[in-house]
Amino acid sequence: MATPQRIQxxxxxxxxxxxxxxxxxxxxxxxxxxxxxxxxxxxSKRPVGPLLTFAFGPWAAFVAEVHAGQL
Numbered sequence: 001m002a003t004p005q006r007i008q009x010x011x012x013x014x015x016x017x018x019x020x021x022x023x024x025x026x027x028x029x030x031x032x033x034x035x036x037x038x039x040x041x042x043x044s045k046r047p048v049g050p051l052l053t054f055a056f057g058p059w060a061a062f063v064a065e066v067h068a069g070q071l
Contacts, residue, residue, distance in 0.1 A: 037056050038054065
């Protein structure tokens with residue numbers, strides 16, 4: 001189980017958006033790198049809004065299923 005971490009919205013996390021996202025303000029998720037064992041996720045339209053954290057394993061499985069067209 002990952003150790004809980006405090007994720008800072010401004011200046012404390014390197015957020016990135018999918019390369020499949022457009023720059024027109026559409027529905028996009030961003031993830032933050034540099035947090036061992038967890039993946040912080042937020043809505044790109046609300047950068048200071050709430051965020052979710054997922055354990056790395058389940059997040060990686062979800063992304064693999066999306067890439068495989070299973071979801």
